[in-house]
Amino acid sequence: LPICCPELIQHWPLPQALPGALLVSGHFDPLKLVDGDFQRCELQMPASIQRSVAKRQTEFLP
Numbered sequence: 235l236p237i238c239c240p241e242l243i244q245h246w247p248l249p250q251a252l253p254g255a256l257l258v259s260g261h262f263d264p265l266k267l268v269d270g271d272f273q274r275c276e277l278q279m280p281a282s283i284q285r286s287v288a289k290r291q292t293e294f295l296p
Contacts, residue, residue, distance in 0.1 A: 236274065238266035238292050262295075264288040271295060 235241070242260045267288045272279045275295060283294050 236267070236271040236295060238263050238268075238271065239295050262292045264292040267292045267295075 239262050240260050242258050244256060244258050246255075246257055265288070272291075272295070277295070279291070279294070283291055286294075
């Protein structure tokens with residue numbers, strides 16, 4: 235993962251488990267987004283994301 239996307243955490247905060255469901259989350263830092271992060275993740279950045287602010291671009295990364 236890029237430095238702007240820290241390690242992902244698997245957790246289930248809800249009172250009832252759902253068979254086959256998994257919640258994965260992580261906090262991201264848009265200030266750490268750097269040129270080339272999308273290429274290193276082998277992702278094509280859609281035009282709408284290219285025009286977006288760093289926060290939205292970082293949300294789009296894995």
